Amino acid sequence: MLNYDIVVIGGGPAGLAAAIEAKKNGINNILIIERDKELGGILQQCIHNGFGLHVFKEELTGPGYAEKFINELKSLNIEYKLDTMVLDITEDKMISAINTEDGFMEIKAEAVVLAMGCRERPRGALSIPGTRPAGVFTAGTAQRFINMEGYMVGKKVVILGSGDIGLIMARRLTLEGAEVKAVAELMSYSGGLTRNIVQCLDDFDIPLLLSHTVVDIKGKDRVEGVVIAKVDENKKPIPGTEKLYECDTLLLSVGLIPENELSSGAGIELDSTTNGPKVNESMETNIEGIFACGNVVHVHDLVDYVTEESIRAGRNAAKFIKKELKKDSHTINTKAKDGIRYIIPHEIRVENLDNTLDMFMRVTDVYRDAKLVIKADGEIVREIKKKHLAPGEMERIKIPVKDIKNNNISNITVEVQGKVK
Amino acid sequence: MYNVVIIGAGVIGNFIARELSKYKLNIAIVEKDSEVSNGTTKANSAIVHGGYDAKPGTKMAKFNSEGNPMFDKVCKELDVPFKKIGSLVLAFNDEDMETLKELYDRGIENKIPNIEIIDKNKVKEMEPNINDDVIGALYSPTAGIVGAYELAIALAENAADNGVELILNNEVKDIEKIDDGYKILTNKQEIKSKYVINCAGVYADKINNMVAKETFKIIPKRGQYYILDKSASYITNHVIFQCPNKFGKGVLVAPTVHGNIIVGPDSQELNDDQRDELQTTSDNIEYVRNTAVKSIEKIPFNKTITNFSGVRAEPDTGDFIIEESQDAKGFINVAGIKSPGLSSAPAIAQYVVELVKERYDGLEKNKDFNPRREMIVFNELSKEKKAELIKKDPRYGRVICRCENITEGEIVDSIRKNAGATTVDGVKRRARPGAGRCQGGFCGPRVMEILARELNKDIEKIVKDGNESNILTGKTKS
Numbered sequence: 001m002l003n004y005d006i007v008v009i010g011g012g013p014a015g016l017a018a019a020i021e022a023k024k025n026g027i028n029n030i031l032i033i034e035r036d037k038e039l040g041g042i043l044q045q046c047i048h049n050g051f052g053l054h055v056f057k058e059e060l061t062g063p064g065y066a067e068k069f070i071n072e073l074k075s076l077n078i079e080y081k082l083d084t085m086v087l088d089i090t091e092d093k094m095i096s097a098i099n100t101e102d103g104f105m106e107i108k109a110e111a112v113v114l115a116m117g118c119r120e121r122p123r124g125a126l127s128i129p130g131t132r133p134a135g136v137f138t139a140g141t142a143q144r145f146i147n148m149e150g151y152m153v154g155k156k157v158v159i160l161g162s163g164d165i166g167l168i169m170a171r172r173l174t175l176e177g178a179e180v181k182a183v184a185e186l187m188s189y190s191g192g193l194t195r196n197i198v199q200c201l202d203d204f205d206i207p208l209l210l211s212h213t214v215v216d217i218k219g220k221d222r223v224e225g226v227v228i229a230k231v232d233e234n235k236k237p238i239p240g241t242e243k244l245y246e247c248d249t250l251l252l253s254v255g256l257i258p259e260n261e262l263s264s265g266a267g268i269e270l271d272s273t274t275n276g277p278k279v280n281e282s283m284e285t286n287i288e289g290i291f292a293c294g295n296v297v298h299v300h301d302l303v304d305y306v307t308e309e310s311i312r313a314g315r316n317a318a319k320f321i322k323k324e325l326k327k328d329s330h331t332i333n334t335k336a337k338d339g340i341r342y343i344i345p346h347e348i349r350v351e352n353l354d355n356t357l358d359m360f361m362r363v364t365d366v367y368r369d370a371k372l373v374i375k376a377d378g379e380i381v382r383e384i385k386k387k388h389l390a391p392g393e394m395e396r397i398k399i400p401v402k403d404i405k406n407n408n409i410s411n412i413t414v415e416v417q418g419k420v421k
Numbered sequence: 422m423y424n425v426v427i428i429g430a431g432v433i434g435n436f437i438a439r440e441l442s443k444y445k446l447n448i449a450i451v452e453k454d455s456e457v458s459n460g461t462t463k464a465n466s467a468i469v470h471g472g473y474d475a476k477p478g479t480k481m482a483k484f485n486s487e488g489n490p491m492f493d494k495v496c497k498e499l500d501v502p503f504k505k506i507g508s509l510v511l512a513f514n515d516e517d518m519e520t521l522k523e524l525y526d527r528g529i530e531n532k533i534p535n536i537e538i539i540d541k542n543k544v545k546e547m548e549p550n551i552n553d554d555v556i557g558a559l560y561s562p563t564a565g566i567v568g569a570y571e572l573a574i575a576l577a578e579n580a581a582d583n584g585v586e587l588i589l590n591n592e593v594k595d596i597e598k599i600d601d602g603y604k605i606l607t608n609k610q611e612i613k614s615k616y617v618i619n620c621a622g623v624y625a626d627k628i629n630n631m632v633a634k635e636t637f638k639i640i641p642k643r644g645q646y647y648i649l650d651k652s653a654s655y656i657t658n659h660v661i662f663q664c665p666n667k668f669g670k671g672v673l674v675a676p677t678v679h680g681n682i683i684v685g686p687d688s689q690e691l692n693d694d695q696r697d698e699l700q701t702t703s704d705n706i707e708y709v710r711n712t713a714v715k716s717i718e719k720i721p722f723n724k725t726i727t728n729f730s731g732v733r734a735e736p737d738t739g740d741f742i743i744e745e746s747q748d749a750k751g752f753i754n755v756a757g758i759k760s761p762g763l764s765s766a767p768a769i770a771q772y773v774v775e776l777v778k779e780r781y782d783g784l785e786k787n788k789d790f791n792p793r794r795e796m797i798v799f800n801e802l803s804k805e806k807k808a809e810l811i812k813k814d815p816r817y818g819r820v821i822c823r824c825e826n827i828t829e830g831e832i833v834d835s836i837r838k839n840a841g842a843t844t845v846d847g848v849k850r851r852a853r854p855g856a857g858r859c860q861g862g863f864c865g866p867r868v869m870e871i872l873a874r875e876l877n878k879d880i881e882k883i884v885k886d887g888n889e890s891n892i893l894t895g896k897t898k899s
Contacts, residue, residue: 035823085820087800096804098828100815104808122860124648124727131700132729134885134892138862145866151881151893176897215703221889237703248894261824264652 005029005321007095007109009086009262012041013303014294014310015115016069021314022113023076027321031107032073032080033097039073039080040066041117042140043303045147048168050195054304065303089266091287111317114263114277114285114292115310118256118299120165126254128160130217133224139165139253143172152176154249158226159183160214162190162197163392164301166253171200173251180204181245184212184228186235189366189421191255191392193301215242217250226250256299266290273342274298280347281357282316282325283309291317298344298360301394305360309344312358319352326351332376332404332412339363339370339416341391348412350405356398363389363416370418374399376409389416423447423586425777426605426614428593428628430457432569433758434620435576436770441777442583445785450577450585451605451612453592455888456847457840458573460622462763463850464646464699464731466673466683467569468660470761471508471561473528473536474670480741482531484765484772489563491767499575500796501568502678508564508660509544511716512557520664521559528561536561550656550717564660568678569763570850574840579794581839583787588612590888593621596632602751603632616777618753623696623734625742625756633746637757638737641696643730644686645705650724650858651680661716670760672712674720679825679853684713684720691732701728726858733759743769745776753777797834800826821871822864824857832868836875843876845869846886865892 005027008015011034019032038044043051046062053059056068073080084099095107120138135154137145142153143165157178159166162185170180183201188211190197201208209228215237216227230241258276260268268277269286276297277285283293293313294306319325329351334343344360367389374382374397381403389395397414404412425441427434430452438450454460469492475481496503512518521538528536537560544551544558581587591607602615621628626639660675677683687705691698706728713720736742736757746752753776755769762769778784799807799817810830811818817830835842835851842848845855845868854868855861861868869892873880884890 035820083819085823085826087826098807098811098818098820100811100818103811103815103818104804106804119859120862122726122858122862124725124860127647127701127703127706127725127728129701129703129706129728134890141862141865145893146897149866149880150897150899152895152897153892154894217700220697221884221887222891259823 002105002107004031004107004109006111006113006317007107008032008113008115009089010034010041010115010117010296011036011039011080011082012115012117012294013043013066013069013306014117014296015041015113016066016073017307017310018113018115018291018293018314018317019078020069020072020076021311022318023078025315025318027318030078032078033084033086034080034082035085037083039070039082045140045144046168047147048172051303054302055307086262089262091267093289111289111291111320113313113317114290114296115294116259116262116296118258118295120252121255121257123252128214128217131219133217133219133222135219135223135249136217137249137251139163139169139251142251143169146172146176152178154178154247156181156247157249157251158214158228158245158247159251159253161185161253161255162192162208163253163255164192164196166251167192167196167200169251169253170206171204174204174206180206181247182207182209182228184209184214186213186231187211189390189392193392213237214250223248223250256295258296258299260296263292263296271342271346274344278346279344281345281349281352282319283313283345284316284320284325289320298342301392305394305396309360316352330408332409334359335411335413336361337413337415339365339367340414343414350401353401353405356400357404359397359399359414361395361397361414362391363395364391366390366421367416367418368421370416372397373415373417375413375415376404377411422602423449423612423614425616425618426451426612427618427620428605429460429620429622430573430577430587430589431460431462431620431622432458432573432576432763432766433755433769434618435573435580436766437618437620437755437773438580438585439576439583440770440774442580442585443787443790445787448585449588449612449614450580451588451591451593451607453590455590455884456842456844456886457577457587457589458570458850459886461731461733462573463570464729465569465733465760465763466675466686467567467677467763468508468673468675469503469565469567470764471528471536471564472531472533472761472764473524473559473561474665475527475531475761477527477530480743481761481765484741484768485761486531486533487768488765492565492567495767496567496572498792499572499579499794501572501575503565503567504678505563505565506659506676507560507562508662509548510559510662510664511544511551511555512664513554513715514556517664518557521557524559533561534563548657548659548661550719551661552716552718566660566675566678567763574851575794575796577840578838579792582794583790587840593628593631596628598632598749616751616753616780618755618773620755622758623732625734625754629746629754629756632752633749636747637742639757640735640737641691641693642733642735642759643689643691643698644733645701645709645730646683646685646728647706647709647722647725648677648727648729649682649684649721650726653682653721653724654680656682656717656720663712663716672709674713674716679856681726685709686731687712696732699730699732701730726860735759741765741769743772751780797831799828799831821867822854822857824859825853827852827854827864829871832871833875836872843872844884844886845872845892848872
């Protein structure tokens with residue numbers, strides 16, 4: 001059996017940042033377990049730029065962003081195992097994992113950081129009707145084929161869903177000579193970042209069809225076309241609006257789901273909105289000593305925020321090992337109110353906060369000239385004016401600890417005040 | 422010249438081939454598709470029915486009741502997942518209760534063991550998620566669930582291990598009577614055989630009409646399904662039926678042998694020329710959903726991982742057609758094998774072997790027949806066995822499919838076996854990579870790499886299923 005102070009599951013941006021921070025905080029016996037052949041996670045296939053504006057104040061590509069962390073990890077001599085799959089984690093932090101060299105391993109960890117990331121929703125999750133030919137890909141799978149393996153997935157493409165990966169792939173496919181006929185989006189607004197809509201669709205004259213969806217897939221062996229229809233306010237297709245788009249490929253960018261099968265197996269409590277673990281201010285789950293960060297907790301749109309959150313998880317995992325995390329602190333619960341879909345963290349043990357309370361959240365709709373109102377036990381603590389709020393763009397709020405530490409408040413709520421666009 | 426040629430590599434054809442390979446015969450299976458188990462066999466409810474449903478005296482009743490008890494042995498021999506979990510037919514009103522009594526009486530006549538009508542309390546005790554307005558149920562403890570395409574594939578592999586030749590990608594275009602048997606013309610070649618067994622599923626009538634008078638018609642009937650993620654498995658431990666109606670056994674909710682939940686099917690009669698139309702349609706899939714919730718209201722459809730449809734071969738005669746053709750001696754039809762066809766398959770195969778034996782004087786047994794077909798499922802092994810296996814072959818230490826923890830070793834096995842996989846879907850149906858919640862998003866590219874390497878093919882030539890179902894369309898600019 002192997003023994004480590006901290007085992008980090010996943011060597012993507014979340015796992016790397018958490019491990020590095022834990023090491024910097026004095027923990028030497030750390031192992032990262034990564035299932036792919038290299039570190040860096042999904043960043044390695046994101047060869048476009050736009051990463052690192054917040055953390056490094058410069059624009060990096062995905063692999064460039066990952067490289068900075070991988071180099072630091074190596075200079076800090078943090079141990080990692082590649083091509084290694086965790087099969088199971090128990091409540092008392094026993095991990096079983098396999099790879100071709102070490103075979104079947106049992107690893108005892110004092111603390112665990114879950115950083116497994118997320119996966120894409122497949123066609124089946126949407127019950128898109130039609131035949132089941134080749135040529136239907138999730139956007140990320142297509143991205144891997146094109147950017148990592150050097151193969152094209154199609155010539156005439158329709159994209160369903162305007163999430164960031166879908167938008168990025170619309171541009172990438174166009175640059176590779178494919179014709180992207182349209183991007184259809186079920187909602188009345190895009191789920192992607194505004195800058196991606198401008199740079200990936202508008203700049204290439206690719207139409208974005210809001211309030212549209214795919215109602216049929218045609219073709220026996222390979223996709224021959226998809227039928228797109230307009231949807232009403234209940235997102236039901238409107239009869240008579242169907243239009244056939246001849247294409248050989250349908251790309252899906254219809255959402256990401258945190259990968260929490262290992263977490264559930266360990267008995268970790270999940271939030272039914274985020275599909276990720278419920279966490280406290282230290283990014284610790286309901287099981288003491290098991291932390292989680294990055295897209296396994298909730299899907300982020302910027303890797304910079306993943307890094308920030310994971311640094312917090314790594315630092316607190318180190319504190320846990322050093323027995324510096326306070327268990328019996330006064331605890332505040334957070335609650336998403338009107339217009340807010342969820343808030344991370346779910347629970348705040350005030351004594352463990354340093355200077356600020358950092359909260360991540362998403363809104364439920366598109367708002368113009370609105371404000372985020374933060375209340376403590378019903379009393380307004382802070383109001384933040386927002387010109388624009390959209391579900392596709394995660395909001396981060398920092399509240400000075402002094403604002404909430406003085407009185408024994410029991411809950412913090414956030415709500416949106418303003419008009420739905 | 423073959424002794425026996427079987428047309429169609431579905432569960433019926435493969436079962437007959439495997440049973441016939443116990444004798445010294447020169448046998449071939451001719452299949453139009455690029456893979457075995459690619460028709461009705463790959464897309465049905467995968468239920469081994471108790472046998473109470475079919476009308477006493479019919480072939481359906483006979484073969485179902487005989488077939489059901491045969492599953493234990495054959496599934497053990499072939500390492501095919503089979504679980505005898507029992508079924509419930511629910512009643513929600515007095516009329517339904519009358520139907521249950523009828524089914525019960527039929528069951529007694531069909532000699533189905535241990536069936537009973539249970540009251541509401543017992544139903545709720547067995548399955549607490551069943552809707553409160555249930556008033557009773559017919560419980561059939563011998564009903565089960567099986568890996569339907571896994572069974573057909575295992576039978577083909579085992580048949581091939583025992584000398585049966587598998588001729589894929591050969592669509593039968595015509596059959597001619599010759600002096601000592603038949604000449605089968607496919608799109609690729611001429612195949613001669615003394616006996617021909619027609620197991621062509623939804624095309625069985627077309628095959629029959631090539632050589633004999635039209636005595637039956639196949640009516641294609643499509644059914645659509647949902648598969649839910651394993652995290653939905655809590656909703657039921659039994660196969661849950663509603664009362665049968667004129668459309669068939671109705672929409673069921675059941676666990677699958679892999680721990681998912683299956684919901685379906687509806688029943689939609691297709692036109693004669695629509696036998697390959699396997700699309701799902703929003704109206705029908707919605708009907709399935711709205712009907713299923715009458716059994717269990719809180720089915721978590723948001724956990725759907727895929728939908729599919731299958732076309733069933735409904736005979737216009739109302740019963741299975743299993744007999745030598747009147748006007749074509751040596752040509753045996755095994756046709757119209759709709760539900761309970763899968764449940765009946767082992768007994769049908771045995772019966773057909775008897776038909777062949779009757780026509781061969783002194784048919785010798787194949788002393789080398791090996792009934793075993795082994796299959797390693799890494800995830801189901803103990804940790805000691807896992808450790809041992811990786812030591813022996815490190816490829817079992819590399820997980821390719823993250824959702825189902827399928828290793829490279831298992832994928833290589835599925836390709837290297839006799840009658841092994843040659844397509845992405847073929848690998849999926851044998852070893853299950855891509856059958857999980859991400860549906861191949863992560864493992865698809867890696868399965869293709871392994872297929873290309875093992876088959877010594879360019880990765881661009883690897884197909885999903887049919888010969889034209891290319892996944893990649895060329896290289897990127899570079």
